[in-house]
Every structure is written in C-alpha cells, then in structure tokens.
Amino acid sequence: MSDDGVGLFGRLKDKLVESKKRWAQDGRLLTGAPDPRRAQRLPPGQRLVATWPVLDLGIQPDIPLNVWRITVDGLVENPTVWKWGEFTDEAMVRRTSDIHCVTAWSRYDNEWEGMSARHLLSVVRPRPEAQHVIFHSYDTYTTNVPLADFDAADVLLAVKWNGAPIAREHGGPVRVVIPKLYFWKSAKWIKRIEFSQHDKPGFWEVRGYHNYGDPWLEQRYDDE
Ligand SMILES: Nc1nc2c(c(=O)[nH]1)N[C@H]1C(S)=C(S)[C@@H](COP(=O)(O)O)O[C@H]1N2
Numbered sequence: 001m002s003d004d005g006v007g008l009f010g011r012l013k014d015k016l017v018e019s020k021k022r023w024a025q026d027g028r029l030l031t032g033a034p035d036p037r038r039a040q041r042l043p044p045g046q047r048l049v050a051t052w053p054v055l056d057l058g059i060q061p062d063i064p065l066n067v068w069r070i071t072v073d074g075l076v077e078n079p080t081v082w083k084w085g086e087f088t089d090e091a092m093v094r095r096t097s098d099i100h101c102v103t104a105w106s107r108y109d110n111e112w113e114g115m116s117a118r119h120l121l122s123v124v125r126p127r128p129e130a131q132h133v134i135f136h137s138y139d140t141y142t143t144n145v146p147l148a149d150f151d152a153a154d155v156l157l158a159v160k161w162n163g164a165p166i167a168r169e170h171g172g173p174v175r176v177v178i179p180k181l182y183f184w185k186s187a188k189w190i191k192r193i194e195f196s197q198h199d200k201p202g203f204w205e206v207r208g209y210h211n212y213g214d215p216w217l218e219q220r221y222d223d224e
C-alpha cells in the first residue's frame, strides 16, 4: 500500500469512479419516472383533495342504458356504434391514475375500469390522416386531444370508478379518462368520438382554456 498523498488520492478517485459506474449500471437514484418533472406527484399549483368534486355545465344528462349508444366515426377504417351490452362485452381493463383539475384540486389513486383507448383504436383503426380526437357528450360538451395522447396505455372509456358504476354526476354510464391532461379533457357522458385530420377546439378550449392542458407545465389558460 503506497502512503504518499498522490497514490492515496488516486485510489480514492478510482473508488469514487468505480462506485459511480456501479450506480449507473444499477440505475441508482432513478425514480422510474419518464420525465423528471413527474418525480413530484402533485403538479405545480395543485392541492390534494380526498373528496371528488363535481364539475359540469349545469346539466347532468340521464341516459338509460337501453337507449345509450356510443358512436366512433370520422377518419377511421371501421366506424362503429356500440349499444351498452355490446360495449361492455368488449375487453375491459383496470387502470389506477391521479386526477388533476384545472380548478387546482388533484385526487390520487382513482381506480378506473372500462375499454382501453388502445382497444378502441384496434377496433376502429384510424386512417393515417387522422391526427386529432374530438369528444362529443350527451350534454353538448366537446373537447379535443391529439390522437397521440389518446393512444396511451392509461387512457380509457370508463364504466366503473373504485369498483362501482360511474355515478351520473361523474359522467356515467361512460366517461373518458385521460390522466396526463387536466381533467376537463376527460369528457363525461360520452356519446361520440370523432377522428379528424384537423383540430377542433372544444367547449373550454374556445373559452380561454389551453388547447393542450398539461398539468405539469401548468397549461391552464391560452396564452393569447
Ligand atoms: N360532458 C362533460 N364532460 C366534462 C365536463 C362537462 O361539463 N361536461 N366538465 C369537465 C371538467 S371542467 C372537469 S374538471 C371534469 C369534472 O369531472 P367530475 O365532475 O367527475 O369531477 O369533467 C370534465 N368533463
């Protein structure tokens, strides 16, 4: 063992480099989050709630299951209309996700069950020109997302929340859930899903809300 300072420093440095190399190989300190901004679970400006607030336009449509229909049309190879029993006979999945509403509340760990967006896409098969998805609801509400954001593993057309049918005030029989965008993008009482080449800003998007709505970038309102 060499006792001169240079040798000691050299050995310490080697040790440091070695251990950093091992950390890199082990992926130590990685959060597993795809984006470092998401290392913090609560997006900027949000506060956590345990309740589930209700937000709507003052109408909560009551759609009996025997008259409920969902239409998927526009730029798709296979336009589809499902009745209630046909819809629920399709593959159902469960996904747990957080809700972030633009009115600054967030609610963690909501367990949704329904048809995954990816299953829907596999059935209707959007044409290559389709770039946008426009949601139309029974209360006349509309909202828009890029197709690339609809096509995500955690997006679904939910029929259940925390094990029970989605209550009418929360958009039952079927509501959209798009966890990575502010909750106004998650249309309640969904009636029609339209695939379009061109974007069609929806109810809130034409009233000053941001067209995309990323909670992590605080895209609450339109900049103009
Ligand atoms: N059809 C429809 N969907 C809607 C709305 C609406 O008024 N009508 N409000 C949006 C807004 S602003 C929010 S925050 C959430 C509220 O869902 P919740 O009432 O289940 O919390 O639904 C979104 N989807």
Ligand SMILES: [Mo]
Residues within 6 Å of the ligand: 055, 101, 102, 103, 183, 184
């Ligand atoms: Mo909202």
